Amino acid sequence: MNSWNSHILLVEDDENDVFLMERAMAKAKLAPPMHVATNGQEAIDYMAGKGQYADRSKYPLPECVFLDLKLPFVHGFEVLEWKQEQPSLSHISVLVLTSSPEDRDRQRARQLGAKEYLVKPPTPEMLLQIMHLFPKCAPD
């Protein structure tokens, strides 16, 4: 059985997409501890350990972040921009998971340091493939 030991952060405002992500994870037999941020600001706060997220025992830093682009208040690209300016968080990989197949989004995400660009919906195959990028998440 495969497992995803390290924490992941899913930045997603649509609860249906959260459901689809969880289901794909389950179908891929990956069960990482997953935290959800429902907008860009929350994602930044989480990574910065601000407010309620200061408690790292409850909200540990994730190994990787699945980031939607179209988010309320703070856009996914702004999250990427902010993250680029945080050298202390450079070990965290950000994977964009979006509805947009547009090239311009794909290019911009790369420029802002996204490690992968994935188009929704997430599938078990997709998740198993990218899992290899993360040694700590390597299957048992």
Place this chain on the structure above:
Amino acid sequence: VSFALQERIQQIELGGQLQKVLPQQVSGLTRLHNLSTKLASTYRLDEAMQAILESIVELHGTHRGLLSLFDPAEGVLYSGAAVGFKPEELSQLAGVPPGAAACGSAFRDRCRVIVDDTESDPLFAAYREQARRVGFRAVHSTPLLSRDGTALGVLSVHFDSPARPTELQIQLADMHARQAADFLERLRAEEALKESRDRLTAIFESSPESIQVIAPDGTLLDLNPTGCRMLQASHLAELLGKSVYEFIAPQDRDRFRAMHQRVCAGVTENMDFQIVGLHGARLDVQTHAVPFSHPRTGKLQQLAITRDITSQTLSQQAQRYLAAVVESSDDAIVTKDLNGIITSWNNGAERLFGYSPAEVIGKPVAILIPQERENEEPEILAKLRRGQRIDHYETVRRRKDGKLLDISLTVSAVRDSHGRIIGASKIARDITELRRTREALTLSRLELEKRVQERTASLQEAIAQMEEFSYSVSHDLRAPVRAMKGYALAALEDYGHCLDARGRNYLERVVRSSSRMERLIHDVLTYSRLARCDIQLQRISLQKLIPDIIQQYPEMQPPQAEIRIRNQLEAVLAHEPLLSQAISNLLSNGVKFVALGVMPILEIWTETRNGRVRLWIEDNGIGIKPEHQRRLFGMFERVHQNKQYEGTGIGLAIVRKAVDRMGGTAGVESDGITGSSFWIELAAAE
């Protein structure tokens, strides 16, 4: 008796005398008669004079004589004929001035001089020695007098011994002198006539003007070479005897006829008209015609001298034409001298400035110049004197009523035939209207630019909104579809066993519909993206691109399908993403629309025609009926109803849009039964 006897005696005495005189008279008359005959048949002065002299010398019963003629140029008498003199003797006698010796005196006094004895005649004393040397003792000189009494020469007869002339000899000498004078006069008259005729002929032949004689009925009787040339004839024979009216231009014929009739009635006329040559060439001519009486009949004819004035007429016409141009011009055309004094003023100037020619000619052009521009005229004049031209100089001038006009001025120097500047011509055009139009144009251009900017801005906004819309479509429209499909699949997977077949079928339909919705959204986005993306045409190798495309789609590869490339594919000029999109759409259609159970087999090749490459994709599919082919490339057009061939109806619209944007065309050939052949045509690379 005595009376009768006396009469008889007288008769006898007379008869004796007659017997002596009569033969002499008869001989003299015979000689005179022969002489006349001879003179009538000769034109040679020396022959005639010799004959006369020989005749008279013989009639005087002597053997010496001299006929001297007066040379007016030298003022001396010279030997016209001589009998019985040796050449050296002649040379002594030659060159006698009037008044010298017997002949000189006879010449000077125009009367006979008889020296009956040179030894005793006191008047001859000075020449006595000469006479002795030559050897004559008497000389009788008779002058040759013209009919008007002028002395022409002297006829002299010399004798070896003293001699007095008889009455008969005197008469015969006079008659011979008369003959000689008449001959001389006739000869001189003939010479004068010939000279005058030669002169006239030369004038006639060489005159640069046509000279012609026309009979009262219009028949051309004579014409000089210039006239022949003017009528385009190479020989006079082509024209003589023809009616002169044939050569008069129709519009002038009646006028010419009337003129001709007046001339034949004795009036001298001048007339300008046009003639038409044998080959149709027209000349403008001017004729001077005089009545000329026929030498025999005395009937009046027309003798005329005609000049070609075509070039003159043309230059006059050109001048009239130019004058008309100036007069009818809408522009004001004014000339002035170098002091700025107006010398001419056309209608346009009158219209523009309101002054009549009489009001301004002779006045300074400065009356047209507003005060604040009074320094303009000296500047213009200075430029003109330097030979410069002023072109389209925009300024302001004042009308007679004081109103100011915007005008455009063109001023150029007027030169005389030696090239000296003598004044200027000035063309002024009212540009008030033009200026207004120009201002209005500037305003409307600004207005237009503003509007274009506004439109551009609103268009850019619309495009931005469109892009925002597509962006939203790709993000937001997809989310609910994805959720629908995701939950339906989850329900099927997790609760499928609790449902009957119908319940499961309903969920499957939800899954299929949402999949279709996803494809539609995807295709619409693709279409709008390729409709607005920036493109750059470059050389694309189809030989490389097509296998790359096939590589990406398992359904295009064996065992599911076979795609054969028939020839070395030509390279095209295209934008790779668009071309790739178009070809992959065609290939997926090709492998999709086959009859159930048939393995799709596609053949690909290129053709080059007129610098363009046509890529053919032939399939073994179900084909497209000709009546549907027209709609095939439209948006959302589907020509197969069968659910088996479900599609979005956008794929071929994408192909057409992509090819359009690259300057190409797309089409299909199919009989609707045995497959289809799709093609796209693009510019060939190189």
